[in-house]
Amino acid sequence: xxxxxxxxxxxxxxxxxxxxxxxxxxxxxxxIVGLCDVVKNDDFEEPFFTDxxxxxxxxxxxxxxxxTPTFLHKQVALECAKRDIHMFIEKPAASTVEDAKEMxxxxxxxxxxxxxxxxxxxxxxxxxxxxxxxxxEIMSISITRSGAFPERIADVGILTDLSVHDxxxxxxxxxxxxxxxxxxxxxxxxxxxxxxxxxxxxxxxxIVGDITTNWFTPFRKxxxxxxxxxxxxxxxxxLEADLISQSLKEYINIDNNSHSTRNCFIQRSDALRDELExxxxxxxxxxxxxLASIEDSIITLExxxx
Numbered sequence: 001x002x003x004x005x006x007x008x009x010x011x012x013x014x015x016x017x018x019x020x021x022x023x024x025x026x027x028x029x030x031x032i033v034g035l036c037d038v039v040k041n042d043d044f045e046e047p048f049f050t051d052x053x054x055x056x057x058x059x060x061x062x063x064x065x066x067x068t069p070t071f072l073h074k075q076v077a078l079e080c081a082k083r084d085i086h087m088f089i090e091k092p093a094a095s096t097v098e099d100a101k102e103m104x105x106x107x108x109x110x111x112x113x114x115x116x117x118x119x120x121x122x123x124x125x126x127x128x129x130x131x132x133x134x135x136x137e138i139m140s141i142s143i144t145r146s147g148a149f150p151e152r153i154a155d156v157g158i159l160t161d162l163s164v165h166d167x168x169x170x171x172x173x174x175x176x177x178x179x180x181x182x183x184x185x186x187x188x189x190x191x192x193x194x195x196x197x198x199x200x201x202x203x204x205x206x207i208v209g210d211i212t213t214n215w216f217t218p219f220r221k222x223x224x225x226x227x228x229x230x231x232x233x234x235x236x237x238x239l240e241a242d243l244i245s246q247s248l249k250e251y252i253n254i255d256n257n258s259h260s261t262r263n264c265f266i267q268r269s270d271a272l273r274d275e276l277e278x279x280x281x282x283x284x285x286x287x288x289x290x291l292a293s294i295e296d297s298i299i300t301l302e303x304x305x306x
Contacts (some may be wrong), residue, residue, distance in 0.1 A: 092301055100298045
């Protein structure tokens, strides 16, 4: 239950920043007190600044949504931390593990609330998948995330831009830590970074996982496959989630020649709005729940930097 009004500012009003702006305006208990970017690229009701320090000092937000290019996350986060401002940082936390650790150290020293925007945790299909495998023994998890090359991505490669979603999802879905990682990557069309990768994982409990990701596929593909079984029976369950169509199918092996199929129920919702509501709830209660932490993001960055 909402207990106070939160004065929130947004830094970075590109495509994703505008998505945050629209979603925040629908959430009760939130007042957008300031917006900041290098140029004003649209009409906004709220005060707009092109100078970060000026905005933070004039509107004095209690929390900030950081949606700048990744290489600017550290600079913005440290300026917010100096002013004891809580923060939501779009994924990944920073460009490097070292920068993320420096941010975390200052945020913790000032006892601030922070989280990283791993929006796929709030995808309705991911929520349904987690519910379907509750109390099951997970045997393997496989994720594919691919699509055409996005010209907007210039400062990072596919490991930092895309695979961080999925290395986080593997830990989030299985609730197990990654023990060993192998990363295979190549650079074919990107000017400065890798654009094709396969990652393999060993997790606690002898779970194996993998991620296939590239910028070569002429269409977007986002899928998760989990193979599991219950403790009570030996039947193998194979669940296939499509994060784009938001569909989830369960396949159960009957015998060597047949299987049953079921379309699982998906409770539709807006993932970004759900994530921002969880952030506001975190500000109110200290309960971070499904939100990713900077520590979570550091783990994904460590994997991406291999």
